[in-house]
Amino acid sequence: MAVPEARCHAFVVGFVQGVGFRYFVVDAAAQAGAVGWVRNLPDGRVELVAEGSRTGLDALLARVRRGPGGGRVDRVDTVWEEATGEFKRFGLEGTA
Numbered sequence: 001m002a003v004p005e006a007r008c009h010a011f012v013v014g015f016v017q018g019v020g021f022r023y024f025v026v027d028a029a030a031q032a033g034a035v036g037w038v039r040n041l042p043d044g045r046v047e048l049v050a051e052g053s054r055t056g057l058d059a060l061l062a063r064v065r066r067g068p069g070g071g072r073v074d075r076v077d078t079v080w081e082e083a084t085g086e087f088k089r090f091g092l093e094g095t096a
Contacts (some may be wrong), residue, residue: 003085004051014074029090032060039093048059
């Protein structure tokens with residue numbers, strides 16, 4: 001498998017825990033053709049690392065910024081990094 005062209009590491013701030021946000025991200029990542037993981041953080045944020053095409057990751061982040069119906073996204077802090085090709089699929093942290 002070739003190394004993906006891009007990697008994003010994002011922290012989502014808002015009302016994003018207890019509203020199905022991680023599962024929303026898993027679905028959005030599948031639609032974007034991204035691999036990686038998502039997890040809740042103790043401070044109430046959601047963290048995600050995703051690799052794929054830059055176009056696919058831009059689409060994923062656009063959906064993440066909107067969020068699921070029951071949540072509220074105030075901000076998505078994103079850092080672009082070099083892709084490593086370490087993931088086989090996208091899932092909850094520890095399953096990717």
